[in-house]
Amino acid sequence: MRHEYRPPQNRSRLTRRGRLALFFGTLLAIGVATLIPVLRGGEEPEKPRQLVIPEGWRASRVYAAIDTALKLPPGSAKAAAAAGGSALPEEAKGNPEGYLFPATYPVTSKSTAAGLLAYMVETANRKLATPAVAAGGKALGMTPYQTATMASVIEAEADTPADMGKVARVVHNRLAKSMPLQMDSTINYALNRSTVDTKLSDTRIDSPFNSYERQGLPPTPIDSPGMAAMAAAVAPTPGNWLYFVTVKPGDTRFSATYEEHKKHVAEFNRLRAAAGRAAPAPTAH
Numbered sequence: 001m002r003h004e005y006r007p008p009q010n011r012s013r014l015t016r017r018g019r020l021a022l023f024f025g026t027l028l029a030i031g032v033a034t035l036i037p038v039l040r041g042g043e044e045p046e047k048p049r050q051l052v053i054p055e056g057w058r059a060s061r062v063y064a065a066i067d068t069a070l071k072l073p074p075g076s077a078k079a080a081a082a083a084g085g086s087a088l089p090e091e092a093k094g095n096p097e098g099y100l101f102p103a104t105y106p107v108t109s110k111s112t113a114a115g116l117l118a119y120m121v122e123t124a125n126r127k128l129a130t131p132a133v134a135a136g137g138k139a140l141g142m143t144p145y146q147t148a149t150m151a152s153v154i155e156a157e158a159d160t161p162a163d164m165g166k167v168a169r170v171v172h173n174r175l176a177k178s179m180p181l182q183m184d185s186t187i188n189y190a191l192n193r194s195t196v197d198t199k200l201s202d203t204r205i206d207s208p209f210n211s212y213e214r215q216g217l218p219p220t221p222i223d224s225p226g227m228a229a230m231a232a233a234v235a236p237t238p239g240n241w242l243y244f245v246t247v248k249p250g251d252t253r254f255s256a257t258y259e260e261h262k263k264h265v266a267e268f269n270r271l272r273a274a275a276g277r278a279a280p281a282p283t284a285h
Contacts, residue, residue: 048106053120055102055226056155058189062100062224066116069107080113086121091145098148098221099124124148127227136234140172149217150233151225156185159246161228165237166254170244172236179242181211189222196246247271 051069053062063077070076081096088099096117101124105116128134128144137147150171158164174181184198190209191202203212208219225233241254243261245268253264 046108046110048108051105051107051116053100053102053105053224055229056223057100057102058223059095059097059100060192062120066113070111070113070116072113077113077117081117083114085114086118087125088121089143089145091143092220095220096121098145098152098224100224101127102224102226124224127230133230133234136231140234142234146217147230147233148225149221151229152221152223153181153183153185153218154232155225155229156188156223157183157244158229158232159252160250163244163252164228164232165235166239166241166252167244168232168236169239170241170254171233173240173242175216177242178215180213180215181217183211186211186218186222189218 049069051065053065057065059081060078063081064074066072066077067074082094084094086096086099088094088096092099100117100120103120103123105119107116125144128137128147133147134144137144142150150168153171154164154167158167171181171183182203184196186209187198187202187205188194190205190207203210208214209222211218239254240256243255243258243264244252245261245264246252247264247268248271253261253267255261255264
């Protein structure tokens with residue numbers, strides 16, 4: 001389950017997983033002209049407010065946060081994104097999903113939705129171009145867009161930071177064996193929801209994001225991945241796992257065989273039943 005964020009109290013913030021995000025001062029130093037106007041003589045400097053974009057947010061939620069922060073009518077940020085202008089890769093086809101990098105952004109009365117969106121995309125491009133991520137992706141034959149897409153799945157599926165490398169390994173192992181990813185997070189994206197309960201009927205929906213029926217990565221990222229997820233995507237933990245299930249918060253079981261995985265799913269269902277919740281139809285990942 002995802003945890004709620006609390007606004008940062010100083011120049012740096014901790015994400016829900018306790019990872020240190022970008023320093024506010026660093027953000028101000030890069031691309032600042034798009035966010036904060038140059039002050040003229042005699043003007044009092046405006047203290048920027050902070051817009052926090054957590055890891056794992058979908059573009060729709062980022063748009064809503066921008067509209068709220070800038071006091072714009074609902075749909076304004078989405079319209080600004082549709083108008084283009086951001087340095088998205090050609091593969092994105094103008095869709096910024098996965099490129100609205102999670103961080104803390106400064107906002108003033110002069111900020112615009114287009115400026116904030118461009119800044120987020122610029123930040124994502126810089127993160128994907130860092131030596132470790134870029135070199136790791138290249139070694140695996142992945143484009144930056146594929147890295148962002150895989151990282152978004154890892155961000156959605158991993159229960160803890162320690163799980164990210166193992167989840168990445170499951171994704172890579174399944175791709176190498178031409179197995180469908182069978183990730184509930186992609187079903188959730190297709191159905192515009194967030195739940196741990198995936199029914200058998202859900203896995204049969206007609207959608208390019210149905211990773212139960214379609215092989216390969218989803219056609220686009222499914223959320224805004226952070227740096228840890230990007231790093232895991234290009235440097236997965238060594239292992240032969242093909243399955244995993246989060247039995248309870250903080251306890252994700254990884255398995256190399258389906259027989260072992262079924263035992264872990266049974267444990268998951270037993271714990272749910274003990275808590276008075278109905279067990280969903282078991283899924284394969």
